[in-house]
Each structure stands twice: as structure tokens, then as C-alpha cells.
Amino acid sequence: MTVRRSHVALHSAAGLLVAVSLLVTFLTGVEDRPVALAFGILVAVGELTRPQSGPRLREAAPLGAAGSLSYALVGGHAGHPTHHGVTQVVAVVVAASLLGSVPQLARGQAVLDHLVRRVLAVGFAAVCFQPLHNRGVFDGWSGPAYALLLSALLVLTVLCDAVVAAALAHSRTGWPFTPLLRDELRAVPGIGSAVCATGAVMALAVSVVGLWALPVFSVPLLLTQLSLRRYAAVRATYRQTIASLARATEIAGYTPAGHARRVAALSQAVGRDLGLPEPELAVLEYAALMHDIGQLSLVDPVPAGATAGLPAAQQRRIALLGGAVVRQTGAGAEVATVVERQADPYPEQPVAARIVRVVNAYEEKVRGSGPGGPLTALEELRLGTGGEYAPEVVEALARVLWNMGVARRGYPRTSGPGGGAGRLAAGDGWAV
Secondary structure, three states: OHHHHHHHHHHHHHHHHHHHHHHHHHHHOOOOHHHHHHHHHHHHHHHHOOOOOOOOOOOOOHHHHHHHHHHHOOOEEOOEEOOOOHHHHHHHHHHHHHHHOHHHHHOOOOOHHHHHHHHHHHHHHHHHHHHHHHOOOOOOOOHHHHHHHHHHHHHHHHHHHHHHHHHHHHHHHOOOHHHHHHHHHHHHHHHHHHHHHHHHHHHHHHHHHOOOHHHHHHHHHHHHHHHHHHHHHHHHHHHHHHHHHHOHHHHOOOOOOOHHHHHHHHHHHHHHHOOOOHHHHHHHHHHHHOOOHHHHHOOOOOHHHOOOOOOHHHHHHHHHHHHHHHHHHOOOHHHHHHHHOOOOOHHHOOHHHHHHHHHHHHHHHHOOOOOOHHHHHHHHHHHOOOOOOOHHHHHHHHHHHHHHOOOOOOOOOOOOOOOOOOOOOOOOOOOO
């Protein structure tokens, strides 16, 4: 209930701000119309450059974000002061963002959370700057001091936007708030710094030389956006390669069809419930996809690929062989380590290896076991927490299954951190 309330509160705050801004702007008219039109076009173009498909980027429209924040912090035009206020800034940005989002809306893509973030971020920056500027508080500021002021306001705005983004993701998926916020803050020095720098430079340049500075300073950010798209495409291709390699055991008949994909998806959900950051979730996904690849070395396949019931020595042998194969694929030493150590005693395992071990055992135990299978499998895992399976991972798995609706009937809900499985699509995270 608290999660849902936060979602409604953020959307309501943004909606109220937009309604008030549009009404006030309609009643009072638009100040400095050439400036408003130029920034509106910039924001709309920035939204139109958002990728229509492919991996999701953490900031899909950096040019639109930079243009919006720059307009919120513009105090002059070619040496003459501007007089637009907070409401006009929000109204222009909302109108331009909606115009630029028409292609996404036509495709049925969700843009509401994106618009809520944009409105709240721009509103925060405008409230911090425009009232004080219109009262002449910053008239005595010039040179490095004024540039530092704009940069500081932009940094605060980006940090507030990170909090809003994490809160929206938390309310939408139920994933723990703290790791989501940590991932958002980790991205600030990357694309966030480019947006801040471009926004500050645009605001300063327009104040001194005029609107022609907007297209000039848009080019570097567009090139940065293009580079990010290519990087995201490379990562998506890399993940597809890993997934294809993981299917080798299925094609060879060593494991059931879809086993690796199911273990990877459920492992990521458990990892999010336990609060793992995005980089560790990526390692967890790759390791879960390739956790059974060591079975290719077996002369006689394990029946149904179920390794959880094998003797400990044989499990470790398969895990070590799998780790050796992973190292040859170039998937990374961290991924290979998780695969190698998935059969070790759980106190000696890294968290990712504990998760893969528990989820793999659950998937094997529940396979083809009928309606009561999930409950039975969870009870068997709990009985094994004394030596085989990490108790905190088993409880996290129970919470995830509860929120998926798998274990609700006749099974008591567990308490603890997280409490939400969210979406279970493997690889469903930020590409950059």
C-alpha cells in the first residue's frame, strides 16, 4: 500500500504542477516568446531523438533533458534579462515534451513516468532559480561565480531526479528503494554529468550571445547520445551471445528447454529482493544462464539435467568444468567464479553463487510436480538451509514467489527486505 501511495503522490504532484502552470501561462500570456519557442523546439527535438526500440537507456533523451534544465536556468537573452517564471518554464517543457513523445504514444509505449520525472526536475530547478532571478538577487553575480551557481543548481536537480526515478521504479516494481537509488546515483557522473554541463553552458551562452548557441552546443550531446546507443547495442548483442551459448546444453539434450532462461529470470528477481546493485545483477544473470554449461563435459547426461541431487563431489566437478568453459567464452572472471562456486558450501560462496544454487534447486524440484510443487519445493529448500542452501536466499525466493502469486495459496507470507518481485524478464534492467 505504501508503495502504491508513493506512486500516486508523485504523479499527483506532477499533474498539479502541470495544471497550475498551464492555467497561469494561458491567463498571463507567454513572456519572451522567441526564447520560449527556441527552447520548446529544442526540447521537442530532443524527445524525438529517443530510441524507438532496442535496449533502454538510463537517460533516453539527454538533449531534451539538457534543454529543459537550461530553460529553467536561463536568466537572459543576448545581454537582456528574461522575465519568464516557473509556470511558463513548466508549461513550455510539458508542451514540447508531449509533442516530441507523439511517436512513442502512437506505438503505445509508456511515457508517463518519463514525463513525471521531467516535470518534477524542471519544476525544482525553476523554483530554485527563477523567483530569485526575477527579484534581482543574482544581478551582482557574474563570471565564474554565476557559472558555479548554475552548475550547483543543476547538480542538485539531477540528484533530486535520481531520487524521483528510484521512487517511481520502486513503486512500479516493488524492488528495494536503496539499491535502485544507488544505481541511479552511480549513473550521475556518466550521462548525468554531460546533461548538467550542456545545460549550464547553454544557459550561459544564451544569456550572452543569444539563441544561436542552442544548436551549436547540442551537437556534442547528440554525439554522446549516439555513442551510448552503440554501447547499449553492443551490450545487448553480448547478452544475446551469452544466452545462445547457454542454450547449448538444451540443444544437446542435457537440460530441459528453457531451464537456463527460467533460472536467470528468477535469480535476478531474488537478487533484486536482496538489494544487489545493477552490476552484480548483470553478473548474476550471465552466471545463471551458463550455470549448467559444465554438463557438456559429461559422457552420460544427468537425467533431466537435475544436478541438485548429485553427490557434492560430482556437483563441484561439473561446476569447475563449467567455470573453465565460461573463462574461455570471455564472459568475465566474475561470472566464471560464480559458476565455479555454485556447488561450494554456502558460507563460502559469494551472494550470486548462493542465489544460483537455490534457484536452480528450486527449478529442478518444482519441474513437472503439479499445483503443489512450489510449496513442496520451498519446504525442501528450507529443510536444507542447515548446510546446503543459504537461509536468506531461500526466504528471498519465498517472498518473490509470493509476489508472483505462485506460493500464495496455503503458504504464509514471509517478511524481510524487499517484498516485491517486479518483472521477471531476464535482462530487464538499464543497458547503460
